[in-house]
Amino acid sequence: MSEPEIDALVFDVLGTLVDEPTGIRAGIRQLAPAIGDSKVEELVALWQRHVGREQQRVLDSDRTYLASDLLDLEAARLVAEAAGVDDPGAVAELALSGRRLPPWPDTVAGLARLAERSPLIGLSNASRTALLGLNAHAGLRWHQALSAEDARSYKPDPAVYRLAVAVSGRPPERLLMVAAHAWDLRAAQALGLRTAYVARPVGDPPVASDRFDLYADDLAGLAARLGA
Incomplete structure (x- = not known):
């Protein structure tokens, strides 16, 4: 693909x-x-x-x-x-x-590498206050971090994904949703976003019927696929 x-x-x-x-x-x-x-x-x-x-x-x-x-x-x-x-x-x-959640070993370097290619938007079910703490503790680099609290809902509610579409100012098909949870990607896909599955030990792996745009073992693999 x-x-x-x-x-x-x-x-x-x-x-x-x-x-x-x-x-x-x-x-x-x-x-x-x-x-x-x-x-x-x-x-x-x-x-x-x-x-x-x-x-x-x-x-x-x-x-x-x-x-x-x-x-x-x-x-x-x-x-x-x-x-x-x-x-x-x-x-x-x-x-x-x-x-106080530790980043995966590839997270910080992977985000830094990907940030050289594209704007990065965090989209989390964590509250605004919790997301601030998460970002600081794990050393996450963003251009914009969005909380589901702004939609007063939780993923996979479409209203949460629309936050990212709105802040980007771009049509959904020009955004790539990256997640380790197939349920998260399915919801983003239903709204028109492109999708990338990154494997994690605690994620929700895809099933045979899933058709995501990209698959990667880690963020380095994703960056390579995207030419970052």
């Missing part, structure tokens, strides 16, 4: 550029150092299930929009309770784990 002609790259953040489970795992270990590895993994899954479920409830209009940092606080309370920790200060600190 030939490389698409594009004017800007739009990046998912959570999972695509930063390792969300590792950051949450570190926060849980700080909260309760004595718990074993298997319990830690259970608590990471509990956190992620809660956030995913509540975001879906917002999309289904079963719940009024709540920004991601508040959903993280809810998740932190559930995790602390399951770990047997009853300390509001410790819970508040744990909630910040959602902003």
